[in-house]
Amino acid sequence: MSEKIQVGSVLTGKVTGIQPYGAFVALDEKTQGLVHISEVTHGFVKDINDHLKVGDDVNVKVLSIDEAAGKIGLSIRATEEAPERPAAQPKKPAAKKRPAAPKQMTSYTESTEGFNTLKDKLQEWIDQSQREEVKK
Numbered sequence: 001m002s003e004k005i006q007v008g009s010v011l012t013g014k015v016t017g018i019q020p021y022g023a024f025v026a027l028d029e030k031t032q033g034l035v036h037i038s039e040v041t042h043g044f045v046k047d048i049n050d051h052l053k054v055g056d057d058v059n060v061k062v063l064s065i066d067e068a069a070g071k072i073g074l075s076i077r078a079t080e081e082a083p084e085r086p087a088a089q090p091k092k093p094a095a096k097k098r099p100a101a102p103k104q105m106t107s108y109t110e111s112t113e114g115f116n117t118l119k120d121k122l123q124e125w126i127d128q129s130q131r132e133e134v135k136k
Helices: 118-135
Strands: 010-019 022-026 032-036 057-066 071-075 106-108 115-117
Touching: 010 032, 032 057, 115 118
Parallel strands: 032 071
Antiparallel strands: 010 022, 010 057, 022 032, 057 071, 106 115
16 A cells, blocks of 8 residues: 555545445555445435546545555545534424323213213203103
């Protein structure tokens, strides 16, 4: 590997190949490194081909050098300023939860009695129904 290439240095290279996982960038005639897809740009990259093409000149920052394996990890996004995030929107208060349904079905009458169970009201409704039938 070239002695001038050090971790943290920013270099200009040429994209020599593209794979679904990243792009290979030639740093000089005999040295190339890989820009992983997660290091192409800030944000999510679904398809690297939307951002890079073979032959593109790119600025890269050297993230890692593995002399034994002969691999150099590169980043394009480390050479770019991160975009400003929009101000966080205040969260809406959580909707009030409805009270749990009563265990027995209830009905409402306009009298001062309020809610009564159906069992308690059944006889009253039968009597009321019979009175209305007699009136007719």
